[in-house]
Amino acid sequence: MTATVPEAHPAGPGTHPAGRRERKKQRTRKALVDAAFRLFAEKGFDATTVEEIADAVDVSSRTFFRYFASKEDVALTFQEEQHAAMLAALNDRPADEPIMTAVRRAVVGIAVACERGELGFSADRFECMMTLTADSDTLLAGSLEHAQKKQVLITRAIADRMGVDPAGDLRPHVVASTVIAAFHAAAEAVATGTLGYSTLSEAADAAFQLLEEGVNYPTER
Template structure:
Protein backbone atom coordinates (compact mmCIF):
# COMPACT_ATOMS: atom_id res chain seq x y z
CA UNK A 1 0.00 0.00 0.00
CA UNK A 2 1.40 3.38 -0.95
CA UNK A 3 1.08 6.21 1.56
CA UNK A 4 -0.40 9.47 0.33
CA UNK A 5 0.64 12.91 1.43
CA UNK A 6 -1.69 14.67 3.87
CA UNK A 7 -4.05 17.18 2.39
CA UNK A 8 -2.64 20.69 2.73
CA UNK A 9 -4.59 23.31 4.65
CA UNK A 10 -4.98 26.73 3.03
CA UNK A 11 -3.28 28.36 6.04
CA UNK A 12 -0.10 26.34 5.56
CA UNK A 13 1.37 22.84 5.29
CA UNK A 14 0.35 19.92 7.46
CA UNK A 15 -2.72 17.74 7.93
CA UNK A 16 -6.14 19.25 7.47
CA UNK A 17 -7.73 20.13 10.86
CA UNK A 18 -10.78 18.04 9.97
CA UNK A 19 -8.51 15.00 9.62
CA UNK A 20 -6.97 15.61 13.03
CA UNK A 21 -10.41 16.00 14.59
CA UNK A 22 -11.62 12.73 13.07
CA UNK A 23 -8.55 10.87 14.31
CA UNK A 24 -9.02 12.34 17.79
CA UNK A 25 -12.68 11.31 17.77
CA UNK A 26 -11.76 7.80 16.70
CA UNK A 27 -9.16 7.53 19.47
CA UNK A 28 -11.71 8.71 22.04
CA UNK A 29 -14.26 6.21 20.77
CA UNK A 30 -11.75 3.35 20.94
CA UNK A 31 -10.68 4.42 24.44
CA UNK A 32 -14.29 4.35 25.61
CA UNK A 33 -14.77 0.84 24.22
CA UNK A 34 -11.53 -0.38 25.82
CA UNK A 35 -12.46 1.14 29.19
CA UNK A 36 -15.98 -0.27 29.01
CA UNK A 37 -14.80 -3.83 28.42
CA UNK A 38 -12.23 -3.57 31.22
CA UNK A 39 -14.97 -2.48 33.60
CA UNK A 40 -17.42 -5.07 32.27
CA UNK A 41 -14.85 -7.81 32.95
CA UNK A 42 -14.26 -6.50 36.48
CA UNK A 43 -17.77 -5.52 37.57
CA UNK A 44 -20.15 -7.16 35.12
CA UNK A 45 -22.34 -5.39 32.62
CA UNK A 46 -25.15 -4.43 34.99
CA UNK A 47 -22.65 -3.34 37.66
CA UNK A 48 -20.91 -0.85 35.38
CA UNK A 49 -22.24 2.67 34.86
CA UNK A 50 -21.82 5.12 32.01
CA UNK A 51 -20.23 7.55 34.46
CA UNK A 52 -17.55 4.99 35.36
CA UNK A 53 -16.75 4.35 31.70
CA UNK A 54 -16.45 8.08 31.02
CA UNK A 55 -14.32 8.66 34.13
CA UNK A 56 -11.92 5.92 33.08
CA UNK A 57 -11.18 7.89 29.89
CA UNK A 58 -11.26 11.24 31.71
CA UNK A 59 -14.21 12.57 29.73
CA UNK A 60 -17.68 13.62 30.77
CA UNK A 61 -20.82 11.52 30.50
CA UNK A 62 -22.02 14.09 27.98
CA UNK A 63 -19.00 13.27 25.81
CA UNK A 64 -19.77 9.55 26.16
CA UNK A 65 -23.25 10.11 24.73
CA UNK A 66 -21.78 11.86 21.70
CA UNK A 67 -20.36 8.47 20.72
CA UNK A 68 -22.80 5.92 22.10
CA UNK A 69 -26.50 5.95 22.90
CA UNK A 70 -26.05 3.65 25.91
CA UNK A 71 -23.64 1.21 27.54
CA UNK A 72 -25.45 -1.55 25.61
CA UNK A 73 -24.36 0.26 22.45
CA UNK A 74 -20.72 0.09 23.60
CA UNK A 75 -20.88 -3.62 24.37
CA UNK A 76 -22.50 -4.38 21.03
CA UNK A 77 -19.63 -2.84 19.08
CA UNK A 78 -18.14 -6.35 19.16
CA UNK A 79 -21.29 -7.82 17.65
CA UNK A 80 -21.20 -5.08 15.01
CA UNK A 81 -17.65 -6.09 14.09
CA UNK A 82 -18.65 -9.76 13.94
CA UNK A 83 -21.55 -8.98 11.62
CA UNK A 84 -19.39 -6.92 9.25
CA UNK A 85 -16.72 -9.63 9.15
CA UNK A 86 -19.31 -12.33 8.50
CA UNK A 87 -20.80 -10.40 5.55
CA UNK A 88 -17.32 -9.96 4.10
CA UNK A 89 -16.58 -13.66 4.56
CA UNK A 90 -19.88 -14.57 2.90
CA UNK A 91 -19.05 -12.38 -0.09
CA UNK A 92 -15.73 -14.21 -0.45
CA UNK A 93 -17.30 -17.69 -0.54
CA UNK A 94 -17.28 -19.46 -3.95
CA UNK A 95 -20.24 -18.39 -6.10
CA UNK A 96 -21.28 -21.99 -6.83
CA UNK A 97 -21.50 -22.95 -3.14
CA UNK A 98 -25.05 -23.65 -1.89
CA UNK A 99 -26.31 -20.66 0.07
CA UNK A 100 -26.71 -22.31 3.48
CA UNK A 101 -23.32 -24.00 3.14
CA UNK A 102 -21.73 -20.65 2.27
CA UNK A 103 -23.32 -18.92 5.26
CA UNK A 104 -22.38 -21.81 7.56
CA UNK A 105 -18.72 -21.63 6.57
CA UNK A 106 -18.68 -17.85 6.85
CA UNK A 107 -20.29 -17.79 10.30
CA UNK A 108 -18.22 -20.67 11.69
CA UNK A 109 -15.08 -19.11 10.27
CA UNK A 110 -15.72 -15.82 12.06
CA UNK A 111 -16.54 -17.64 15.31
CA UNK A 112 -13.20 -19.47 15.07
CA UNK A 113 -11.42 -16.17 14.33
CA UNK A 114 -12.96 -14.63 17.46
CA UNK A 115 -11.84 -17.60 19.57
CA UNK A 116 -8.29 -17.63 18.20
CA UNK A 117 -7.78 -13.89 17.93
CA UNK A 118 -7.51 -13.89 14.14
CA UNK A 119 -8.65 -11.10 11.78
CA UNK A 120 -8.01 -8.48 14.45
CA UNK A 121 -10.48 -9.91 16.97
CA UNK A 122 -9.59 -9.90 20.67
CA UNK A 123 -10.34 -13.35 22.13
CA UNK A 124 -10.52 -11.98 25.68
CA UNK A 125 -13.08 -9.40 24.62
CA UNK A 126 -14.99 -12.11 22.75
CA UNK A 127 -15.10 -14.31 25.86
CA UNK A 128 -16.15 -11.31 27.94
CA UNK A 129 -18.96 -10.51 25.51
CA UNK A 130 -20.24 -14.08 25.60
CA UNK A 131 -20.26 -14.04 29.41
CA UNK A 132 -21.92 -10.64 29.59
CA UNK A 133 -24.68 -11.64 27.20
CA UNK A 134 -25.39 -14.83 29.12
CA UNK A 135 -25.45 -13.02 32.47
CA UNK A 136 -27.37 -9.84 31.62
CA UNK A 137 -30.99 -9.85 30.48
CA UNK A 138 -30.61 -6.23 29.37
CA UNK A 139 -27.65 -6.97 27.15
CA UNK A 140 -29.29 -10.11 25.78
CA UNK A 141 -32.29 -8.00 24.80
CA UNK A 142 -29.97 -5.52 23.14
CA UNK A 143 -28.19 -8.31 21.29
CA UNK A 144 -31.46 -9.71 19.97
CA UNK A 145 -32.57 -6.23 18.89
CA UNK A 146 -29.25 -5.67 17.12
CA UNK A 147 -29.61 -8.97 15.24
CA UNK A 148 -33.14 -8.06 14.23
CA UNK A 149 -31.97 -4.73 12.82
CA UNK A 150 -29.21 -6.46 10.85
CA UNK A 151 -31.53 -9.10 9.42
CA UNK A 152 -32.52 -6.95 6.44
CA UNK A 153 -28.84 -6.49 5.51
CA UNK A 154 -28.20 -10.22 5.78
CA UNK A 155 -31.33 -10.94 3.72
CA UNK A 156 -30.08 -8.71 0.90
CA UNK A 157 -26.64 -10.37 0.96
CA UNK A 158 -28.21 -13.81 0.79
CA UNK A 159 -30.58 -12.73 -1.99
CA UNK A 160 -27.63 -11.37 -3.99
CA UNK A 161 -25.85 -14.72 -3.68
CA UNK A 162 -29.03 -16.53 -4.75
CA UNK A 163 -29.54 -14.14 -7.65
CA UNK A 164 -33.04 -13.26 -6.55
CA UNK A 165 -35.05 -10.24 -5.38
CA UNK A 166 -36.05 -10.28 -1.69
CA UNK A 167 -38.97 -8.02 -2.54
CA UNK A 168 -40.60 -10.88 -4.46
CA UNK A 169 -38.89 -14.02 -3.09
CA UNK A 170 -39.47 -15.31 0.45
CA UNK A 171 -36.52 -17.70 0.44
CA UNK A 172 -33.72 -15.25 1.39
CA UNK A 173 -35.86 -14.01 4.28
CA UNK A 174 -36.31 -17.57 5.55
CA UNK A 175 -32.59 -18.32 5.24
CA UNK A 176 -31.59 -15.09 7.04
CA UNK A 177 -34.07 -15.73 9.85
CA UNK A 178 -32.82 -19.30 10.19
CA UNK A 179 -29.20 -18.13 10.33
CA UNK A 180 -29.92 -15.68 13.16
CA UNK A 181 -31.95 -18.28 15.05
CA UNK A 182 -29.19 -20.88 14.65
CA UNK A 183 -26.57 -18.48 16.01
CA UNK A 184 -28.63 -17.62 19.09
CA UNK A 185 -29.45 -21.29 19.64
CA UNK A 186 -25.73 -22.05 19.53
CA UNK A 187 -24.98 -19.30 22.06
CA UNK A 188 -27.69 -20.71 24.35
CA UNK A 189 -26.21 -24.20 23.94
CA UNK A 190 -22.97 -23.07 25.57
CA UNK A 191 -24.82 -22.54 28.85
CA UNK A 192 -26.63 -25.90 28.66
CA UNK A 193 -24.30 -28.46 30.23
CA UNK A 194 -26.08 -31.48 28.81
CA UNK A 195 -25.36 -30.44 25.22
CA UNK A 196 -21.62 -30.65 25.82
CA UNK A 197 -20.40 -27.62 23.83
CA UNK A 198 -17.39 -25.65 25.06
CA UNK A 199 -16.74 -23.45 22.01
CA UNK A 200 -19.19 -21.27 20.12
CA UNK A 201 -17.74 -22.34 16.78
CA UNK A 202 -18.58 -25.99 17.49
CA UNK A 203 -22.10 -25.15 18.62
CA UNK A 204 -22.71 -22.95 15.57
CA UNK A 205 -21.42 -25.66 13.24
CA UNK A 206 -23.72 -28.23 14.85
CA UNK A 207 -26.71 -25.87 14.59
CA UNK A 208 -26.09 -25.36 10.88
CA UNK A 209 -25.68 -29.09 10.37
CA UNK A 210 -29.20 -29.52 11.76
CA UNK A 211 -30.50 -26.86 9.37
CA UNK A 212 -28.86 -28.52 6.40
CA UNK A 213 -30.25 -31.92 7.42
CA UNK A 214 -33.78 -30.53 7.65
CA UNK A 215 -36.14 -29.79 10.52
CA UNK A 216 -39.14 -31.91 9.59
CA UNK A 217 -38.69 -34.30 12.54
CA UNK A 218 -38.77 -37.23 12.99
CA UNK A 219 -36.26 -38.03 10.30
CA UNK A 220 -33.29 -40.38 10.24
CA UNK A 221 -31.11 -37.75 8.59
CA UNK A 222 -32.18 -34.78 10.65
CA UNK A 223 -29.81 -35.18 13.60
CA UNK A 224 -26.00 -35.05 13.43
CA UNK A 225 -24.14 -38.10 14.75
Protein backbone atom coordinates in the same frame (compact mmCIF):
# COMPACT_ATOMS: atom_id res chain seq x y z
CA MET B 1 20.68 30.52 0.45
CA THR B 2 17.33 29.75 -1.02
CA ALA B 3 14.60 28.97 1.47
CA THR B 4 12.67 25.78 0.92
CA VAL B 5 8.96 26.43 0.68
CA PRO B 6 6.85 23.66 2.25
CA GLU B 7 4.77 21.86 -0.33
CA ALA B 8 1.08 22.67 -0.02
CA HIS B 9 -1.12 19.74 0.87
CA PRO B 10 -3.30 18.87 -2.15
CA ALA B 11 -6.47 18.73 -0.09
CA GLY B 12 -6.05 22.24 1.24
CA PRO B 13 -4.95 23.89 4.48
CA GLY B 14 -7.75 22.42 6.57
CA THR B 15 -6.82 18.80 5.90
CA HIS B 16 -4.20 18.27 8.60
CA PRO B 17 -6.23 19.69 11.50
CA ALA B 18 -9.27 17.72 10.35
CA GLY B 19 -7.16 14.56 10.22
CA ARG B 20 -5.87 15.19 13.72
CA ARG B 21 -9.40 15.78 14.99
CA GLU B 22 -10.59 12.56 13.42
CA ARG B 23 -7.68 10.58 14.90
CA LYS B 24 -8.42 12.10 18.31
CA LYS B 25 -12.06 11.04 17.99
CA GLN B 26 -11.02 7.53 17.06
CA ARG B 27 -8.66 7.35 20.04
CA THR B 28 -11.36 8.59 22.40
CA ARG B 29 -13.87 6.11 21.04
CA LYS B 30 -11.41 3.23 21.39
CA ALA B 31 -10.50 4.34 24.91
CA LEU B 32 -14.18 4.32 25.90
CA VAL B 33 -14.65 0.81 24.50
CA ASP B 34 -11.50 -0.45 26.24
CA ALA B 35 -12.51 1.12 29.56
CA ALA B 36 -16.04 -0.23 29.28
CA PHE B 37 -14.88 -3.80 28.74
CA ARG B 38 -12.41 -3.55 31.64
CA LEU B 39 -15.24 -2.46 33.88
CA PHE B 40 -17.66 -5.03 32.47
CA ALA B 41 -15.12 -7.77 33.21
CA GLU B 42 -14.55 -6.50 36.76
CA LYS B 43 -18.10 -5.56 37.78
CA GLY B 44 -20.44 -7.13 35.27
CA PHE B 45 -22.46 -5.33 32.63
CA ASP B 46 -25.48 -4.36 34.73
CA ALA B 47 -23.40 -2.97 37.62
CA THR B 48 -21.29 -0.73 35.37
CA THR B 49 -22.52 2.81 34.77
CA VAL B 50 -21.94 5.25 31.94
CA GLU B 51 -20.41 7.66 34.46
CA GLU B 52 -17.82 5.08 35.49
CA ILE B 53 -16.86 4.41 31.88
CA ALA B 54 -16.50 8.14 31.18
CA ASP B 55 -14.50 8.71 34.37
CA ALA B 56 -12.09 5.93 33.44
CA VAL B 57 -11.19 7.87 30.30
CA ASP B 58 -11.31 11.24 32.07
CA VAL B 59 -14.13 12.59 29.95
CA SER B 60 -17.64 13.69 30.83
CA SER B 61 -20.79 11.65 30.42
CA ARG B 62 -21.82 14.21 27.82
CA THR B 63 -18.73 13.31 25.80
CA PHE B 64 -19.56 9.61 26.16
CA PHE B 65 -22.97 10.21 24.57
CA ARG B 66 -21.35 11.88 21.58
CA TYR B 67 -19.94 8.48 20.69
CA PHE B 68 -22.48 6.00 22.02
CA ALA B 69 -26.20 6.05 22.69
CA SER B 70 -25.87 3.79 25.76
CA LYS B 71 -23.55 1.31 27.46
CA GLU B 72 -25.38 -1.41 25.49
CA ASP B 73 -24.20 0.36 22.35
CA VAL B 74 -20.59 0.12 23.59
CA ALA B 75 -20.87 -3.59 24.31
CA LEU B 76 -22.47 -4.30 20.96
CA THR B 77 -19.64 -2.69 18.97
CA PHE B 78 -18.25 -6.22 18.99
CA GLN B 79 -21.43 -7.63 17.45
CA GLU B 80 -21.42 -4.91 14.80
CA GLU B 81 -17.88 -5.87 13.76
CA GLN B 82 -18.74 -9.56 13.84
CA HIS B 83 -21.80 -9.02 11.64
CA ALA B 84 -19.86 -6.99 9.08
CA ALA B 85 -17.14 -9.66 8.95
CA MET B 86 -19.72 -12.41 8.47
CA LEU B 87 -21.35 -10.63 5.52
CA ALA B 88 -17.92 -10.10 3.94
CA ALA B 89 -17.06 -13.78 4.47
CA LEU B 90 -20.37 -14.84 2.93
CA ASN B 91 -19.73 -12.63 -0.08
CA ASP B 92 -16.35 -14.35 -0.54
CA ARG B 93 -17.78 -17.89 -0.61
CA PRO B 94 -17.79 -19.64 -4.03
CA ALA B 95 -20.82 -18.63 -6.09
CA ASP B 96 -21.85 -22.24 -6.76
CA GLU B 97 -21.93 -23.22 -3.08
CA PRO B 98 -25.42 -24.08 -1.74
CA ILE B 99 -26.73 -21.22 0.37
CA MET B 100 -26.80 -22.95 3.77
CA THR B 101 -23.34 -24.45 3.20
CA ALA B 102 -22.00 -20.99 2.34
CA VAL B 103 -23.60 -19.48 5.45
CA ARG B 104 -22.29 -22.29 7.65
CA ARG B 105 -18.73 -21.87 6.47
CA ALA B 106 -18.89 -18.07 6.71
CA VAL B 107 -20.37 -18.05 10.23
CA VAL B 108 -18.08 -20.78 11.59
CA GLY B 109 -15.04 -19.12 10.02
CA ILE B 110 -15.83 -15.81 11.74
CA ALA B 111 -16.51 -17.58 15.06
CA VAL B 112 -13.11 -19.28 14.85
CA ALA B 113 -11.45 -15.93 14.05
CA CYS B 114 -13.13 -14.36 17.10
CA GLU B 115 -11.97 -17.19 19.34
CA ARG B 116 -8.40 -16.75 18.09
CA GLY B 117 -8.42 -12.98 18.47
CA GLU B 118 -8.04 -12.43 14.73
CA LEU B 119 -10.92 -10.04 14.09
CA GLY B 120 -9.44 -6.83 15.47
CA PHE B 121 -10.15 -7.54 19.15
CA SER B 122 -8.66 -10.02 21.58
CA ALA B 123 -9.92 -13.51 22.29
CA ASP B 124 -10.37 -12.40 25.92
CA ARG B 125 -12.75 -9.64 24.84
CA PHE B 126 -14.73 -12.10 22.77
CA GLU B 127 -14.99 -14.43 25.75
CA CYS B 128 -16.00 -11.50 27.94
CA MET B 129 -18.77 -10.56 25.52
CA MET B 130 -20.08 -14.12 25.45
CA THR B 131 -20.18 -14.17 29.25
CA LEU B 132 -21.79 -10.74 29.52
CA THR B 133 -24.56 -11.65 27.09
CA ALA B 134 -25.27 -14.87 28.96
CA ASP B 135 -25.35 -13.12 32.35
CA SER B 136 -27.28 -9.95 31.50
CA ASP B 137 -30.90 -10.07 30.34
CA THR B 138 -30.58 -6.43 29.30
CA LEU B 139 -27.61 -7.08 27.06
CA LEU B 140 -29.15 -10.26 25.67
CA ALA B 141 -32.23 -8.27 24.69
CA GLY B 142 -30.00 -5.65 23.07
CA SER B 143 -28.12 -8.36 21.18
CA LEU B 144 -31.34 -9.88 19.87
CA GLU B 145 -32.65 -6.46 18.85
CA HIS B 146 -29.40 -5.71 17.06
CA ALA B 147 -29.60 -8.99 15.15
CA GLN B 148 -33.19 -8.27 14.19
CA LYS B 149 -32.22 -4.87 12.78
CA LYS B 150 -29.46 -6.49 10.72
CA GLN B 151 -31.79 -9.12 9.28
CA VAL B 152 -32.60 -6.99 6.25
CA LEU B 153 -28.89 -6.88 5.31
CA ILE B 154 -28.54 -10.63 5.75
CA THR B 155 -31.66 -11.16 3.64
CA ARG B 156 -30.26 -8.96 0.88
CA ALA B 157 -26.89 -10.80 0.91
CA ILE B 158 -28.63 -14.17 0.71
CA ALA B 159 -30.97 -13.00 -2.05
CA ASP B 160 -28.00 -11.73 -4.06
CA ARG B 161 -26.30 -15.13 -3.79
CA MET B 162 -29.51 -16.88 -4.79
CA GLY B 163 -30.07 -14.49 -7.67
CA VAL B 164 -33.58 -13.58 -6.56
CA ASP B 165 -35.46 -10.44 -5.58
CA PRO B 166 -36.37 -10.48 -1.87
CA ALA B 167 -39.36 -8.25 -2.64
CA GLY B 168 -41.02 -11.17 -4.42
CA ASP B 169 -39.36 -14.28 -2.99
CA LEU B 170 -39.90 -15.55 0.56
CA ARG B 171 -36.91 -17.90 0.59
CA PRO B 172 -34.11 -15.43 1.44
CA HIS B 173 -36.25 -14.07 4.31
CA VAL B 174 -36.75 -17.58 5.70
CA VAL B 175 -33.04 -18.39 5.39
CA ALA B 176 -32.00 -15.11 7.06
CA SER B 177 -34.40 -15.68 9.96
CA THR B 178 -33.10 -19.23 10.32
CA VAL B 179 -29.48 -18.04 10.32
CA ILE B 180 -30.15 -15.63 13.19
CA ALA B 181 -32.06 -18.25 15.17
CA ALA B 182 -29.38 -20.90 14.65
CA PHE B 183 -26.61 -18.56 15.73
CA HIS B 184 -28.40 -17.61 18.95
CA ALA B 185 -29.23 -21.26 19.62
CA ALA B 186 -25.51 -22.04 19.33
CA ALA B 187 -24.59 -19.18 21.67
CA GLU B 188 -27.18 -20.32 24.21
CA ALA B 189 -25.89 -23.91 24.03
CA VAL B 190 -22.39 -22.69 24.90
CA ALA B 191 -23.66 -20.40 27.67
CA THR B 192 -25.68 -23.11 29.40
CA GLY B 193 -23.20 -25.91 28.80
CA THR B 194 -26.02 -28.44 28.77
CA LEU B 195 -25.31 -29.87 25.30
CA GLY B 196 -21.58 -30.36 25.68
CA TYR B 197 -20.34 -27.58 23.38
CA SER B 198 -17.38 -25.61 24.71
CA THR B 199 -16.92 -23.05 21.92
CA LEU B 200 -19.22 -20.98 19.75
CA SER B 201 -17.57 -22.21 16.56
CA GLU B 202 -18.21 -25.83 17.54
CA ALA B 203 -21.85 -25.18 18.45
CA ALA B 204 -22.47 -23.03 15.37
CA ASP B 205 -20.97 -25.69 13.10
CA ALA B 206 -23.29 -28.29 14.61
CA ALA B 207 -26.34 -26.02 14.35
CA PHE B 208 -25.75 -25.17 10.71
CA GLN B 209 -24.98 -28.78 9.87
CA LEU B 210 -28.45 -29.64 11.13
CA LEU B 211 -29.89 -27.02 8.80
CA GLU B 212 -27.87 -28.35 5.87
CA GLU B 213 -29.20 -31.84 6.51
CA GLY B 214 -32.77 -30.58 6.84
CA VAL B 215 -34.99 -30.05 9.85
CA ASN B 216 -38.16 -31.72 8.59
CA TYR B 217 -37.66 -34.56 11.02
CA PRO B 218 -40.11 -37.49 11.26
CA THR B 219 -42.04 -37.79 14.50
CA GLU B 220 -40.43 -40.34 16.79
CA ARG B 221 -42.89 -42.82 18.25
